[in-house]
Amino acid sequence: MLRYLVFRASQLILVLIVVSILxxxxxxxxxxxxxxxxxxxxxxxxxxxxxxxxxLDKPLPVRYGIFVKNALRGDFxxxxxxxxxxxxxxxxxxxxxxxxxxxxxxxxxxxxxxLGVYSGAYPKNFFSKSIMTISIAGISLPxxxxxxxxxxxxxxxxxILPVSGRGDVGVFLGIKTSLATVSGWRHIILPSVxxxxxxxxxxxRLTRAGMQENMRQDYVKxxxxxGVPRKKVLFGHALKNxxxxxxxxFGLQLGGLIAFTTITETIFSWPGMGKLLIDAINSxxxxxxxxxxxxxxxxxxxxxxxxxxxxxxxxxxxxxK
Amino acid sequence: MQVQVKTSNALKGSAENSKLKTFLSSEFxxxxxxxxxxxxxxxxxxxxxxxxxxxPFFTVQNPYDMSTIDLSDAxxxxxxxxxxDSNFILGTDQQGRDILSAIVYGSRISxxxxxxxxxxxxxxxxxxxxxxxxxxxRVDALIMRMADIQLSFPTMLIALFxxxxxxxxxxxxxxALCLVGWVRYxxxxxxxxxxxxxxxxIEATRVIGLPNFKIISKHVLPNVFTxxxxxxxxxxxxxxxxxxxxxxxxxxxxxxRPSLGMLCNNxxxxxxxxxxxxxxxxxxxxxxxxxxxxxxxxxxxxxxNPKLK
Numbered sequence: 001m002l003r004y005l006v007f008r009a010s011q012l013i014l015v016l017i018v019v020s021i022l023x024x025x026x027x028x029x030x031x032x033x034x035x036x037x038x039x040x041x042x043x044x045x046x047x048x049x050x051x052x053x054x055x056l057d058k059p060l061p062v063r064y065g066i067f068v069k070n071a072l073r074g075d076f077x078x079x080x081x082x083x084x085x086x087x088x089x090x091x092x093x094x095x096x097x098x099x100x101x102x103x104x105x106x107x108x109x110x111x112x113x114x115l116g117v118y119s120g121a122y123p124k125n126f127f128s129k130s131i132m133t134i135s136i137a138g139i140s141l142p143x144x145x146x147x148x149x150x151x152x153x154x155x156x157x158x159x160i161l162p163v164s165g166r167g168d169v170g171v172f173l174g175i176k177t178s179l180a181t182v183s184g185w186r187h188i189i190l191p192s193v194x195x196x197x198x199x200x201x202x203x204x205r206l207t208r209a210g211m212q213e214n215m216r217q218d219y220v221k222x223x224x225x226x227g228v229p230r231k232k233v234l235f236g237h238a239l240k241n242x243x244x245x246x247x248x249x250f251g252l253q254l255g256g257l258i259a260f261t262t263i264t265e266t267i268f269s270w271p272g273m274g275k276l277l278i279d280a281i282n283s284x285x286x287x288x289x290x291x292x293x294x295x296x297x298x299x300x301x302x303x304x305x306x307x308x309x310x311x312x313x314x315x316x317x318x319x320x321k
Numbered sequence: 322m323q324v325q326v327k328t329s330n331a332l333k334g335s336a337e338n339s340k341l342k343t344f345l346s347s348e349f350x351x352x353x354x355x356x357x358x359x360x361x362x363x364x365x366x367x368x369x370x371x372x373x374x375x376x377p378f379f380t381v382q383n384p385y386d387m388s389t390i391d392l393s394d395a396x397x398x399x400x401x402x403x404x405x406d407s408n409f410i411l412g413t414d415q416q417g418r419d420i421l422s423a424i425v426y427g428s429r430i431s432x433x434x435x436x437x438x439x440x441x442x443x444x445x446x447x448x449x450x451x452x453x454x455x456x457x458x459r460v461d462a463l464i465m466r467m468a469d470i471q472l473s474f475p476t477m478l479i480a481l482f483x484x485x486x487x488x489x490x491x492x493x494x495x496x497a498l499c500l501v502g503w504v505r506y507x508x509x510x511x512x513x514x515x516x517x518x519x520x521x522x523i524e525a526t527r528v529i530g531l532p533n534f535k536i537i538s539k540h541v542l543p544n545v546f547t548x549x550x551x552x553x554x555x556x557x558x559x560x561x562x563x564x565x566x567x568x569x570x571x572x573x574x575x576x577x578r579p580s581l582g583m584l585c586n587n588x589x590x591x592x593x594x595x596x597x598x599x600x601x602x603x604x605x606x607x608x609x610x611x612x613x614x615x616x617x618x619x620x621x622x623x624x625x626n627p628k629l630k
Binding site: 014015018026027133136137139140141142143144145148149151152154161252255256258259260262265266267277278281283289293296300301305309 | 473475477482486538558566569571582593595616619626
């Protein structure tokens with residue numbers, strides 16, 4: 001276990017080094033921030049002063065060193081738009097994003113796993129086949145389009161749900177969250193349904209595949225032969241083993257969901273990290289973009305780590321090396 | 322699946338002709354004819370491709386040609402709704418562009434990006450996968466570490482970041498798609514190469530002294546081709562979706578070459594004023610394209626994946 005932790009920690013560091021170099025190279029090669037600072041007809045000296053102020057006169061490796069040193073202290077510079085430290089703005093927006101991700105996750109798990117188990121257990125029947133075809137349609141749907149349709153139907157035509165924004169924020173266990181108010185819940189429904197659809201189809205298909213795989217195993221045949229009723233074999237034996245890959249997929253989907261919040265939040269004007277990123281990209285707010293990339297990089301490595309640990313808890317056969 | 326790979330040459334001679342017959346009476350074709358989803362998938366895909374190919378001859382406008390567009394046609398709803406114009410079946414947008422024409426032209430861009438992106442990504446990925454699997458050692462370790470790191474990030478997010486740095490443009494999207502798409506090919510091809518490499522016929526080619534390049538291209542590659550076909554079908558669909566999403570966010574194609582995703586972006590601006598047709602129809606068409614491709618891909622995966630049989 002200790003060896004595994006050391007291995008993971010070194011992997012984390014490797015990932016961060018690679019990502020930081022990429023972010024640094026891209027942000028320093030693309031565009032020239034000097035002209036964002038000086039006035040239009042600046043003199044040679046003014047430009048020079050700006051270059052020195054930004055530290056652009058130093059060689060690239062030195063600049064990378066400074067970038068890393070500052071990043072380690074959580075300093076990615078101040079946002080060009082909000083004039084506040086980039087990392088602070090991102091962490092302020094973080095809860096809003098996690099909210100819709102969690103609700104979307106629960107939604108897709110509650111719908112996808114039962115349906116996946118059913119269609120895996122009875123693959124030949126009409127209902128299962130329809131589920132599978134519908135799930136292909138689900139994978140083929142662009143999530144921004146789903147969001148637009150939901151807005152049009154539920155907000156504009158029927159007028160039963162709000163169009164955009166986060167609604168009232170209540171305090172629950174010391175955390176400000178929309179999940180503590182009725183208005184918050186009304187606002188969260190459409191974005192999280194939009195977000196859930198893609199992962200719902202994926203989880204469904206994987207649960208089904210796992211279920212089918214397990215139904216062919218000897219232990220299932222043995223249990224049936226010994227007289228265990230079919231239902232009990234399904235949910236007592238096969239389902240347990242099916243859930244192992246589903247947990248991994250959940251971890252990966254979590255990452256995917258966070259990525260897709262950029263789209264969902266943009267459509268529903270949800271004030272989370274995703275919308276922040278898109279806004280930052282459109283206004284060339286470089287500190288926010290670099291801080292966001294490194295922030296999610298750390299987050300993803302952490303998610304993968306947790307998934308691996310969960311793996312060993314669910315399946316004692318797996319030994320982390 | 323050797324048989325299927327060779328069908329393109331099947332018409333060359335009578336000996337080859339019998340191969341075609343074998344193919345047509347194979348289990349693959351038998352199952353295909355009995356799979357409604359596969360047939361529906363093929364029909365959708367063929368219709369979509371034909372529309373992109375010859376559709377522009379039948380549209381009422383050329384969305385790139387400003388002279389065919391009349392501002393007085395703006396804000397027309399679809400033809401079956403009151404106030405609609407039978408010239409513009411799916412209505413017009415805020416600049417008087419016909420939605421149907423825009424979809425036909427836009428689908429060309431979406432399809433080209435999807436197919437070309439898959440082609441380039443597969444070339445890079447297959448090469449790296451073959452090298453990695455065949456030679457092993459340090460090269461293999463390096464390539465697979467790179468793949469590991471990349472796989473810990475969602476594809477969509479990597480594509481988004483790349484486009485942030487590259488800026489809009491069809492070429493840039495293709496580069497971004499290559500950079501995100503190679504991993505799955507490299508992994509799959511590497512895995513298969515490892516198994517094929519151990520087979521006796523590969524050993525035989527070594528014994529007779531064939532150069533590595535020839536062994537890989539003539540003997541390993543054809544045997545991993547099945548997985549590549551399956552993977553590519555699904556990849557085209559997912560690339561079309563990725564491109565649409567990027568363009569919707571304003572990070573994809575340039576405004577002058579609107580793909581289907583870009584049309585949705587344009588339509589989203591007027592959705593709140595009730596002009597739903599400007600964004601809903603292009604999105605629906607994206608779904609139709611990807612749905613058709615995925616139905617086919619699903620069938621191919623079930624049929625060509627020996628593990629499931």
